Amino acid sequence: MNKKRSFLRTAAAYPHMVWSVLFIVVPLLFVLYYALTVENPDGSFSFSFANITALGSESYFPVFIRSICFAVVATVICLLLAYPLAYALTQCKVSSQRMLIMLVMLPMWMNLLIRTYSWMNILETNGVINNFLASIGLPRVQLLGNAAAVILGMVYNFLPYMVLPIYTVMSKIDRRYIEAAADLGCNGWQTMLRVILPLSASGVISGITMVFVPSVSTFYISQKMGNGRFEMIGDTIERQFMSNYDYHMGATLSLVLMVLIIICLAVMNRFGEEDGGVLV
Amino acid sequence: MNKLIELKGITKSYDGETVLDHIHLDIHDHEFVTLLGPSGCGKTTTLRIIGGFVTPDDGEVIFDGVKINDLPPYKRPVNTVFQKYALFPHLNVYENIAFALRLAKLPEAEISRRVKEMLELVALSGFERKNVNLLSGGQQQRVAIARALINKPRVLLLDEPLGALDLKLRKDMQNELKKIQTQTGITFIYVTHDQEEALSMSDTVVVMQNGVIQQIGSPTDIYNEPSNAFVADFIGESNIVDGVMHSDYRVSFSGHTFECLDTGFAKNQPVDVVVRPEDVDVVAPEKGMLRGTVTSVTFKGVHYEIIVDIDGFKWMIQTTDYVAENAEIGIYLEPDAIHIMHKSEFSGQFGDYSSFSDEMDEISNPDATEEE
Numbered sequence: 001m002n003k004k005r006s007f008l009r010t011a012a013a014y015p016h017m018v019w020s021v022l023f024i025v026v027p028l029l030f031v032l033y034y035a036l037t038v039e040n041p042d043g044s045f046s047f048s049f050a051n052i053t054a055l056g057s058e059s060y061f062p063v064f065i066r067s068i069c070f071a072v073v074a075t076v077i078c079l080l081l082a083y084p085l086a087y088a089l090t091q092c093k094v095s096s097q098r099m100l101i102m103l104v105m106l107p108m109w110m111n112l113l114i115r116t117y118s119w120m121n122i123l124e125t126n127g128v129i130n131n132f133l134a135s136i137g138l139p140r141v142q143l144l145g146n147a148a149a150v151i152l153g154m155v156y157n158f159l160p161y162m163v164l165p166i167y168t169v170m171s172k173i174d175r176r177y178i179e180a181a182a183d184l185g186c187n188g189w190q191t192m193l194r195v196i197l198p199l200s201a202s203g204v205i206s207g208i209t210m211v212f213v214p215s216v217s218t219f220y221i222s223q224k225m226g227n228g229r230f231e232m233i234g235d236t237i238e239r240q241f242m243s244n245y246d247y248h249m250g251a252t253l254s255l256v257l258m259v260l261i262i263i264c265l266a267v268m269n270r271f272g273e274e275d276g277g278v279l280v
Numbered sequence: 281m282n283k284l285i286e287l288k289g290i291t292k293s294y295d296g297e298t299v300l301d302h303i304h305l306d307i308h309d310h311e312f313v314t315l316l317g318p319s320g321c322g323k324t325t326t327l328r329i330i331g332g333f334v335t336p337d338d339g340e341v342i343f344d345g346v347k348i349n350d351l352p353p354y355k356r357p358v359n360t361v362f363q364k365y366a367l368f369p370h371l372n373v374y375e376n377i378a379f380a381l382r383l384a385k386l387p388e389a390e391i392s393r394r395v396k397e398m399l400e401l402v403a404l405s406g407f408e409r410k411n412v413n414l415l416s417g418g419q420q421q422r423v424a425i426a427r428a429l430i431n432k433p434r435v436l437l438l439d440e441p442l443g444a445l446d447l448k449l450r451k452d453m454q455n456e457l458k459k460i461q462t463q464t465g466i467t468f469i470y471v472t473h474d475q476e477e478a479l480s481m482s483d484t485v486v487v488m489q490n491g492v493i494q495q496i497g498s499p500t501d502i503y504n505e506p507s508n509a510f511v512a513d514f515i516g517e518s519n520i521v522d523g524v525m526h527s528d529y530r531v532s533f534s535g536h537t538f539e540c541l542d543t544g545f546a547k548n549q550p551v552d553v554v555v556r557p558e559d560v561d562v563v564a565p566e567k568g569m570l571r572g573t574v575t576s577v578t579f580k581g582v583h584y585e586i587i588v589d590i591d592g593f594k595w596m597i598q599t600t601d602y603v604a605e606n607a608e609i610g611i612y613l614e615p616d617a618i619h620i621m622h623k624s625e626f627s628g629q630f631g632d633y634s635s636f637s638d639e640m641d642e643i644s645n646p647d648a649t650e651e652e
Binding site: 174176177179180181182183184185186187190194195198199201 | 331332333352353354358359360362363364366367368369370379380383384427428431
């Protein structure tokens with residue numbers, strides 16, 4: 001009886017295991033394989049570190065740096081916007097909280113491409129803002145094609161991923177801690193700094209992770225909002241696969257990006273543990 | 281002793297339901313005051329109004345002669361020990377206790393000295409670096425007390441602080457709290473539903489029910505001279521019977537006229553008569569003022585608790601002599617065993633032991649329900 005149940009339990013995990021192996025482990029092995037091979041003239045593959053040494057010689061370094069810088073800036077802006085927003089949400093009535101959370105999530109239900117095109121529509125030379133400026137007699141201004149536009153696109157697209165985890169953790173903070181802080185002499189600001197902030201650190205850490213990872217690997221947003229002037233590592237990888245047909249170089253870049261992200265997350269986790277937070 | 285806190289006509293309602301109805305209460309310096317009552321009686325709300333967490337709809341909160349209705353909690357010279365301690369989970373024992381001093385930006389040496397003092401006061405020396413989440417209930421309790429006392433408040437508010445502890449620990453903490461109160465001279469306002477706790481620790485007990493103060497008095501006054509049937513029943517065990525006051529010192533109930541010590545009632549005024557179970561003398565049937573049949577006998581260690589049917593009304597009597605079930609006995613009441621109360625809204629609701637059982641008493645114990 002017991003044995004049967006435990007067999008069923010194990011069996012219940014099989015579909016997930018098969019799925020993981022097929023769609024996570026195998027593709028990763030492919031990436032690794034492509035990264036460590038080069039194509040010979042006759043079409044066969046042979047093992048080589050040529051792709052990895054090529055990383056140093058070519059102009060990938062600035063692209064990596066730019067990606068990380070943009071992602072850091074976007075993540076910081078998301079955090080600065082999301083934290084007060086999440087706090088404000090928890091102060092609302094429960095019924096309005098649900099409504100407002102829906103509004104935060106609403107853009108996530110639309111496709112990223114459509115959202116980005118909408119922003120282009122708003123910002124381009126013949127866009128909503130410039131038409132308004134022209135109608136009141138002001139000169140048109142170039143709003144797209146700069147770093148700010150790219151970061152705006154990233155912030156807009158990834159903000160909900162920062163708001164939700166922070167809001168979830170914050171809304172679970174027991175009111176008694178806030179009362180205890182007030183009782184012991186904290187005014188509003190001190191309560192925020194000494195109690196709410198440390199108790200919501202775990203939400204902040206997962207929010208940072210959930211925004212930083214897609215930001216650093218993003219493509220398309222930078223192409224469209226930056227008029228192609230700010231190539232990010234995601235764009236480079238896309239180009240290797242889609243126009244250069246150099247799967248080996250593309251795989252190598254993907255691998256390096258993955259390693260970079262893992263290093264960033266490890267550093268962040270260490271940070272979180274020191275604050276007593278837990279990565280959710 | 282001068283008045284430290286005055287509540288004048290405090291009224292509070294939530295969603296149209298009146299929680300406090302014109303409360304008047306004076307609390308003096310260095311006093312140990314207990315607000316006692318069942319869940320939902322308004323005692324916690326009263327405490328939270330003094331702490332500044334709830335603003336009254338009407339009435340005045342006066343502290344040391346100054347109205348403080350709108351003063352936020354952090355500006356009040358009052359600290360609270362919360363019901364479930366509310367220790368900050370991200371800080372260790374030391375930092376929890378030092379919290380108020382860090383806010384005041386005191387020098388590190390002084391903080392360290394005072395935290396050490398507090399840890400000694402609550403007998404937790406050596407626990408400085410412990411994680412508060414790993415402490416036992418009793419230890420968390422002590423940290424909460426130390427944290428609340430370190431800023432030397434004029435008043436310490438305690439919201440059912442011992443509710444989550446087991447009986448043995450609760451007794452120890454009662455003694456310790458009383459000791460700390462005497463040692464520090466700080467005014468304690470203590471909220472509980474446990475009448476025994478209230479009687480053993482307090483200078484003054486405030487009995488509340490339905491958002492109204494039923495009686496204010498010393499523990500002995502509350503026990504010996506309850507003002508109405510609710511207080512008599514809530515504090516200890518009571519037989520409460522209908523009676524008529526013929527004249528001063530003469531009351532009749534259960535078909536017999538008794539001598540008593542009470543005066544000041546109108547001639548033939550209907551009253552509630554309280555007789556405590558331990559004040560009843562069991563005698564031979566022919567010698568008794570009243571006669572009845574024993575319906576149940578329970579051995580309680582110190583005494584037997586017997587239920588006696590006297591003309592259909594069940595009395596609880598505590599006696600050290602064994603009495604057999606179904607025996608007929610007489611009971612004898614000294615004048616000072618009888619306490620007369622005015623009729624109140626609670627008359628007839630309490631004081632009859634016909635449906636009494638220990639088990640029922642435990643099930644209906646307000647311990648089980650939690651108060652906001």
